[in-house]
Amino acid sequence: MTITTEHTAPWIALSLVDGLGSVTYCQLLLHFKTPEAILAAPASALRELVSKEVTEGIQRAMDDPHIAHTLAWLDQTDNHLITLGDPYYPQRLLDTDQPPPVLYAKGNLQMLKRPGMAIVGSRHATPQGEATAENFAESLCRAGFAVVSGLALGIDGAAHRGALKADGATIAVVGTGLDIVYPARHKALAHQIAQHGLILSEYPLGTPSLTHNFPRRNRIISGLSEGCLVVEANIDSGSLITAKQAIEQGREVFAIPGSIHSPVAKGCHALIKQGAKLVESTEDILSELRHIRLPNQALAISPNGPSPDWTNLPAEASPVLVCMGFDPLFAEQIAARSGLTPEQVSTMLTLLELEGVVSHLASGQFQRLA
Numbered sequence: 001m002t003i004t005t006e007h008t009a010p011w012i013a014l015s016l017v018d019g020l021g022s023v024t025y026c027q028l029l030l031h032f033k034t035p036e037a038i039l040a041a042p043a044s045a046l047r048e049l050v051s052k053e054v055t056e057g058i059q060r061a062m063d064d065p066h067i068a069h070t071l072a073w074l075d076q077t078d079n080h081l082i083t084l085g086d087p088y089y090p091q092r093l094l095d096t097d098q099p100p101p102v103l104y105a106k107g108n109l110q111m112l113k114r115p116g117m118a119i120v121g122s123r124h125a126t127p128q129g130e131a132t133a134e135n136f137a138e139s140l141c142r143a144g145f146a147v148v149s150g151l152a153l154g155i156d157g158a159a160h161r162g163a164l165k166a167d168g169a170t171i172a173v174v175g176t177g178l179d180i181v182y183p184a185r186h187k188a189l190a191h192q193i194a195q196h197g198l199i200l201s202e203y204p205l206g207t208p209s210l211t212h213n214f215p216r217r218n219r220i221i222s223g224l225s226e227g228c229l230v231v232e233a234n235i236d237s238g239s240l241i242t243a244k245q246a247i248e249q250g251r252e253v254f255a256i257p258g259s260i261h262s263p264v265a266k267g268c269h270a271l272i273k274q275g276a277k278l279v280e281s282t283e284d285i286l287s288e289l290r291h292i293r294l295p296n297q298a299l300a301i302s303p304n305g306p307s308p309d310w311t312n313l314p315a316e317a318s319p320v321l322v323c324m325g326f327d328p329l330f331a332e333q334i335a336a337r338s339g340l341t342p343e344q345v346s347t348m349l350t351l352l353e354l355e356g357v358v359s360h361l362a363s364g365q366f367q368r369l370a
Contacts, residue, residue: 010035011083012070013061015102016204019054025101070205080105088112093223096249100202104178107198111171114146115292116225120239121155121232122264127359128369129232130158137162139282141169144294148225151186155231160193168196173221175213177205218242226289227252233267240267252288254279259327320348328365
């Protein structure tokens with residue numbers, strides 16, 4: 001816990017008041033100076049700034065039993081409450097127009113001292129997209145960034161895993177209370193992040209996964225970061241909301257192009273048309289952000305990962321790969337393009353999949369990864 005219980009309780013109490021959002025909370029702090037002064041203010045003074053309902057909520061805020069529950073949670077190792085003015089409150093986030101007055105945190109607060117790089121994308125990512133996100137995250141982490149994402153399925157999870165493969169510098173910003181893991185499939189991943197990196201939320205304990213929480217979460221992801229890399233995204237993806245917020249916050253936006261036939265590439269292509277920097281390697285990002293001091297930059301590795309070993313592959317594999325390109329294809333299509341028999345193609349695809357060169361998708365199609 002970063003501040004004493006005596007001063008923590010008023011911050012928590014105000015964060016629990018229904019209808020008191022971040023903007024109004026900050027306005028009250030500017031007017032009354034401290035949470036204690038807000039709680040002690042007469043109704044007439046509060047009514048000049050907030051509604052009758054919020055005024056009544058503030059006046060009974062310290063009676064909320066959830067305060068004691070939260071204080072008990074804060075007594076546990078590596079659980080923290082970060083408030084405006086706290087030395088650990090991230091300066092980049094503080095500079096945005098809607099900084100959350102309170103942040104609940106679990107893990108290593110030193111993550112907030114590193115420059116952040118957001119990596120976001122589709123929940124329904126392709127295997128190639130997840131591999132790309134993981135490799136870029138590992139490379140950027142080795143260069144000195146803390147990889148920031150949202151713990152969602154798909155690209156987010158891959159980005160966190162990539163950072164954990166480096167030195168674990170990753171921040172998961174979630175749209176629930178920190179006593180809830182969403183999605184549940186990422187429970188083990190969340191545990192790893194809490195051990196090596198940091199999980200962050202502006203929501204009180206017990207807050208469930210609600211749709212309207214996630215756009216607010218996204219503004220924190222971009223607000224913590226120097227730039228935002230979109231790996232795969234549909235044209236209506238929530239990742240584009242994060243990218244838009246990054247632009248509004250003055251952050252750099254990067255996008256990885258994909259196949260013109262892939263729906264998860266269309267969002268990235270739209271961003272590139274709007275001025276996002278097209279990215280093919282970590283160096284494309286580092287060169288754009290060269291004004292940021294990164295002591296580990298020399299340790300960055302190729303985001304494409306290690307090259308596959310071609311020496312064990314038979315000669316027939318070459319025409320299979322050439323005719324595949326990088327779009328998903330059914331085995332029948334590959335056979336028609338390559339001139340090989342279906343049996344030969346099936347054998348080659350099995351070998352290529354074992355070597356990590358080709359992925360067998362849930363749709364029954366095959367996609368080249370390298």
